[in-house]
Amino acid sequence: MSTLTDPPNEGFRLSMLINDTRYRSLTFQVIAAIVLALCIWYLGNNLIQNLRAAGLNISYSFLGDSAGYDINQRLVEYDSQSSHARAALVGVLNTLLVAFLACITATVFGVVAGVLRLSNNWLVSKLMAVYVEIFRNIPVLIWIIIIFTIMTAVLPGPREFRGDDPSASMLFDAFAFTNRGIYTPLPWFQNGIFESTAMNWLLILAGFALSWGVVHQINVWASRKQEATGVRPKTLLPVLAAWLVPFLALTMIMGLTWEYPELKGFNFTGGIKVGGPLIALWFALSIYTGAFIAENVRAGIQAVSKGQTEAAAALGLRPRRVMNLVVLPQALRVIIPPLISQFLNITKNSSLAIAVGYADITATLGGITLNQTGRAIECVLLLMLFYLTASLVISMVMNVYNASVKLKER
C-alpha cells in the first residue's frame, strides 16, 4: 500500500520567480509596478521642469476671476463680469440640456425607424434602410455642420419678415424660423400663485403627479373588479378626466397665456428663442444616433422568437396585447443595454458643440476660458472630470433600470 508523500521540501531558488506559477505572477506585478512608477516619475518630472521653464504652476484660482466674455445661450444668470466658474456652470447646464433633448428625440427617431424597417411594406422598409445606412456612415461632425449651414445660410434673416410684402412669413403667426434661431411662443401665467415662474411650473408638474396617482388607483380598482367578476369595467372617461381636470383647472386659475414673438426693429422679441447652434447640434445628434438606435430596436424585436408571438396568439390575445404584453417586454431587455451606450455617446458627442459655437462645457471651459487664461492642464482636467462623472452617473442610473427589467432567474 503506497502512501502519498509530500513533495520534497525544496528551498526557495531564484529561478522559481520566473518558472513557478506561485511566484511568477508576483514577479510580473512587481515588474509592472516598477515600470508604472518609472513612467509616472518620468512624466511628472518632465511636467515639473516644463512648468518651471514656462513660469507656470498648477492652480485653480483662475476660476474665481472675471470671465469677460458673453454667452448667448444660457439657462442661469450670467454676464461678462461673472467668474470663469460661473461660465463653466453655464456650459455644464448647456451640455446637459442638449444631451437630454437629443436623447429623447433620438429615441423617438430610432424606435420609429427601427419598427418601420421591419414593416412588411417593401418601400417603407427599404427607405428606412437607406436612412440608417446614410446616417450611420457619415461622420456626425459633417451632419452637425450641414444642419448648422441650413440654419444659418438657408433660413431667411429677420429683415425678410418686414414690409408689406415680406419674402418670409411666420408659421401660424407664432413660429418664426430665422437664421438667428427659431422663435416660439412663450407660455406664462398672468396671476400665478407663486412669485417665481419656476414654482408655478412645479405646481403644474405636481398636478400631473396627482393625475398619475389617481389614474394608477383607477387601474388598480379596474383590475380588482376584473379579477372578481371577469369583466374589466370601462375606464377611458375617468382616466381622461383624471389627466385633464387638474391641469385645466390649474392653468385656468393661474391664467396661462402665450407671449408671441414679434418683429421689432431688426429682430424678433418676445417668445422663446432657440439658437441656431442648439438646433443644429440637437437635431444632428438625434438623427445620427437615431440611426444607431434603429438598428438596436430592430435587433431587439427580431430577437424575440416567432414562437412567442404564436403562443400568445394561440392563447387568444389580440395583436396589440401580444405586442404590449409579450413581445415588447422581451425585446426591451435586448434593447436597453445598447440604448444606454447610445445615450452615453450622445452626451460625449455633444462636445462637438465647439464646431458650431454652442456654449457647452467644452466651448466655455475648454475653449474660451482655456485660451484666455492659458491654464491648459487645469481646464482639460476639469473637462475630463465632468465627462467622466456624467458618464458614470448615466450608466449607473441606466444599470439600475436595466436590473429592474432583467429576467428574474433562480
Added chain:
Amino acid sequence: MSDTHAQTVAFVRETQIPPAPPPASETGVVKWLRENLFSNAANSALTIAALAVIYMVLQNTLPWILNGVWTTSSLAECREILQGKTGACFSVLTERWNQLLYGFKYPSDAYWRPNLALVLLLFAAAPVLFFDLPRKLLIFTAIYPFLAFWLIWGGTLMVPVVALLGFAAAAAVFQTFSKSSFAIAFFGAIAAAFAVWILGGLLIPEGASENAWLAPVPSRDLGGFMLNLMLGVTCVSLSLPLGIALALGRQSDMPLIKWMCVIFIEFVRGVPLITLLFVASVMLAYFFPPESTVDLFLRVVIMITMFSAAYIAEVIRGGLAALPKGQYEAADSLGLDYAQAMRLIILPQALKISIPGIVNVAVGLFKDTTLVSVISMFDLVGMIRGPILASTEWNGVYWELLGFAALLFFVVCYGISQYSQWLERRLATDHR
C-alpha cells in the same frame, strides 16, 4: 359497350385543357404590388407617404445635380452661367480637387507619393483582408508601413530602414528564444530592437534628409482626405495589438495589472475624443522632455490610438467572455503555457467572434478622424471650413463641398461594413 356510349354523347374532349392563367391581380408585378405595397389601407397610406418623400427629395436634388457646372473658376462665374436656374457649382470640386485630397501645403510636385502609397496600401492590405491570397504577400505588408512613411514624409531612406531592421532583429531574437521561454524571448526582442535603433541612430549622419532623393515634407503640411485616411489606417492598425493586450490584461488574475487596465479603459471610454485631442494639442507637450519637439501629428496619433484601443479592448473582452470555459481548460490540460494557449486556442476564436465589433470601432474611428479639424488640423472637413469656404472665389458653396465630404466618407465606411459582413459569412464555421 364503348361504341354505344360514343354514339350517344355528342362530344368528348380527348385532351386536357391547358391550365388557365391566374387572375391578373394574382400574378407578376400586380401581385407583388398588392402584397408588398398595398396590402391594406394603412399600408397604402404609408406607401403613398413614402413615395411623396422620395418625390420631394428627387425633385429638389435632381435638377440641382443635373444642371451642375463643372468648369468655372469662381462661384460668381457659376451664377452667371446658371442665370438664376437651380444648379450645383461642382467646379469647386474640380478646381480645389488637390486641396481637398492633399491639403493646401503638400508640395504639388510630390502628389504622386501619397498616390503611390495609397495604391501600395491596397496591395499591403489585400493579404490581411482576403486570406485566400498566398501568405508570402504578408512580407510586403510587413514592409509597407516603413515604405509608406518614406513615401509620404520623404527624407533619407536610412530612417525607415533602421526602424525596419530593429523590428527584424526583434523578430529574429524572438524566433530563436521562443522555444525555451516566452518571457526571455519577449524581453530579449525588445532589447535587440532598441540596440539596433540606437546604433542606427548614431550611424545616420546629421542633415541626411536635406538632399535626399525624396524631399522631406513636415507633418504640418499634411492635410485633406489624405490626413483622414492616414490617421484612420495608422490608428486602427496600432490600436489592434494594444487593444488585445488591454483586453488580456483586464482578464488577468494579477490584481495590479488588471486594475491598471480597468482604470485606463474606463477612463478613456468615459471622456469624449475631443478632450483627448485637446490633451494632444495643448497638454501633452508638457509631458515630453523639455527640449524635445514632438509634432502634432504624432501627438494626435498617440491619443487617437489610446482612444480606439480602449474600445477595441472592450470588444475583444466580449469575445473572450463568450468562449466556453472548456476551451481554457482544454488548453491547460494540453500542457500549453499562457502565451501558447492564448496564441493557439483562445485568441483565434475570440478574435473571430469580435470581428463585427472591431469593424464597428474601426468605422467609428475613421469617422472620428474628422474631429481633428477642431484642433486646427486641416483634414477634409478642416479644409472645407477653413481655406476653401473662406476664399473669395468659393464663399457660399456649402452643399457641393459638404456633399462631397459626406459621399467620400459614406463610400469608405459603407465599403468597410460590407466587407465585415462578407468576412462574417466566410468565417462562419458552425453549421447552423
